[in-house]
Amino acid sequence: MKRLACSPVPGVVPVDGLFRRRLLLTALACTVAGPLRALAADLAAASGGRLWLDESGHPLPQTSAALHLLADAASHGLDPQDYEAAGLAQAFSRPLAPGPQADAAEQALTRAFEHYLTDLHRGRIDPVQLGQRYRPGRQVPFDPGQLLRTALQRQEPAAAVAAAVPQLSQYGRLRQALARYRSLAGHPAWNEALPQLPRPAQSRTRKLEPGQPWSGLERLAQRLQLLGDLAAGTAAPSAGAVDAGSGAPRYEVELVEAVRRFQQRHGLEPDGVIGATTLAQLEVDPAARAHQIELALERLRWTPLLKARRMVVVNLPEFMLRAYEVASDGSVRVALESRVVVGRALDTRTPLFDEDMRFIEFSPYWNIPPSIARAETIPKLRRDPGYFDRMGFEFVGADGSVQRALSGAHLDAVLAGRMRIRQRPGPQNALGDIKFVFPNADNIYLHHTPAVSLFGRERRDYSHGCIRVEKPVELAEFVLQGMAGWDRARIESAMAQGSSNTLKLADPVPVLIHYGTTLVKGDQIYFFNDLYGHDRRLDAALRQHRPG
Structure with a gap:
């Protein structure tokens, strides 16, 4: 196809960066603006007039609201840059004369907002890409264009956002938690690592048990207060019992209970003992937790309602x-x-x-799967034939016949796929x-x-x-x-x-x-380990997905 030479249109509002290139190079054309005007006219006709500009080219009140919503995409764990929020805000910061540039700006904002609604509703990543087999038939049909036009008829673009997000109370609670952890990002309480744990007598591992002294208690208490596990205003550890030998405060009372609450919220045994695993969770800074919440929000967008x-x-x-x-x-x-x-x-x-x-x-x-029979059951039966009767096993042939006698021939038949092993009902099943x-x-x-x-x-x-x-x-x-x-x-x-x-x-x-490695229950947020590494893979997929 022949490339069309175009020159800037006089009076165009100056915009910078990627938005400038997309808006000017693809839309602000000389003689090719006809199809663009037709598309803008179709969109306008569907809503009874222009979507974002009045007849004199001034932004409508709903335009300011829409631009604010795009700029607020981060509150949903999304990136405003994906929707050209800054460039669009600049483009609509002054009147746009009727013509190609106004048509282009209208089209760009409409596309950006529909893109935003789609990401809010379906997520940015197809879960099938990550091996998650949620059935498409469970998803309600979604038309971002119709949703936007319906909301704009009431001059309420926020209504489109409210309808696009997962209709789950958990989603709103996670957004609140995201805002809270983002407010803690960069806090001085996490500027330095907690000091090394003591090594109690008769122990090979380093851990802090109730009653022991530790120089890191004041910094620990500060973190726990910020995270909500230790009540604000609780006396500093230095104000309590101090170890005569080391001069360090002792780990006891309110601080032990606060650590138990922290452990409970992080999928750990709530014993109040700070070992390597608990210390590692305490060292995770709020910015990393905020990102973990962002991944949880993305997963909820895939979740069948x-x-x-x-x-x-x-x-x-x-x-x-x-x-x-x-x-x-x-x-x-x-x-x-x-x-x-x-x-x-x-x-x-x-x-x-x-x-x-x-x-x-x-x-x-219990019909023992062939993989388990080959790897575990048959080797154990060869070592311990009595295991066959103790566990209530039997052989089942391809014709459904049942054999309750253990033999090498039967085991070979299982390996060859001619028989299977099953376990009868009973207390050992x-x-x-x-x-x-x-x-x-x-x-x-x-x-x-x-x-x-x-x-x-x-x-x-x-x-x-x-x-x-x-x-x-x-x-x-x-x-x-x-x-x-x-x-x-x-x-x-x-x-x-x-x-x-x-x-x-x-x-x-x-x-x-x-x-889900993040969950809000009541007024508490819980974090769990990335058991299967799915969060790590989702994070990598999102980084590759990022435009530009």
Whole structure:
């Protein structure tokens, strides 16, 4: 295509940088302004007049509001530069004479605002790019142009922003937390690292236990006060007990309780002992936490919204399951919270997806996946043949025939794919006494477990990928609501009967496997470790995505 030579139009408002190049080189043309005017006219006709300028070229009141919203994109964890906020503000800072430059400015602001609305609604990164298989059908159709025109008919561009963001209370709470942590960025309390921890007698590791002296307590107290874990106005550690030998204040009372609160908010065992892990979390500066919140906001923009009456969400880094229910007034309440055990971070990570729970299996069989049979079960059976009977195993042929005798031929048949090993219902069954099925390509499901001691640990990634639930009876009560006769007593009886029985749910319940390393509960914000490195990959993808 032949390149068209164009010269600047007299009277054009001067603008700088990337916006100047885009606005002038693509729009402020001599004889090619016709199609541009037609596009601007179509947009104007849809809203009963120009969107951003009056007939004399002066910015409309809604223009100032829209420009302010673009400049405020950072409050949502976005970058105003992505929407040419500064350049647009300069372009609309004075009247624009009717003609190509006015048409170009109108078009540029419309495109920038629609881009902003799309990022607020869908995020900047396609979750599929990061291996997250959320079903597109769960997303409500979104038309940023129509949303903008509807809002501008009321002269309220903020209404378009309010409608575009995830309609979740968690989103607003995270925005408030983002503002708070940004206000702490660069605070002198984090200018210097905390001093080295003491090494108690009879200990190989450095840690600070209650009652011990430490020179870093005053700086620690300052950080905890700023983070909200230690009440403002609490007496400085130096005002309390001081160790006679070192002259350093002792770690005790209010400060120990504040550290416990900090540990609770950061997914650590709240024992009040400051070891290497707790110290590392204390050293994370507020700017890094603010960025972590930005990533959480981006993930919420992908999250399938609660469209059913009930929903089950598992947050992997938190090792928690929550069951949500929509009340008659439209409000959402948490009906159940349960600890869970998820896939090992090293090699058997639980995937991220959403599917509908359709069945419950009481007293389930466990069909051992071929990968586990090859890597773990068969080698153990060869070393310890008695393990076969103790665990209630049996062989199942391709024709469904069952063999309960252990033999080398049967083990070879499993390795060759002609047979499989399964575990009968019973107290040793790896799935416990109940299994919640939401069919998916990875064969992931929720289930109970005989290894209940693992629920007492703070870090709970021990499974082969499936999700073990601490409160299976309560979860069954939740998903079986409305099914006549299925009260708690009948659920417990079915779990204990020892023979497998599958029940189809009358109403499927959506299940979302989510990944959020930041969460606001009540008036407290919680941070969790990037268990599977998904935050790190999202950060890298966003850096590559950045325009320019």
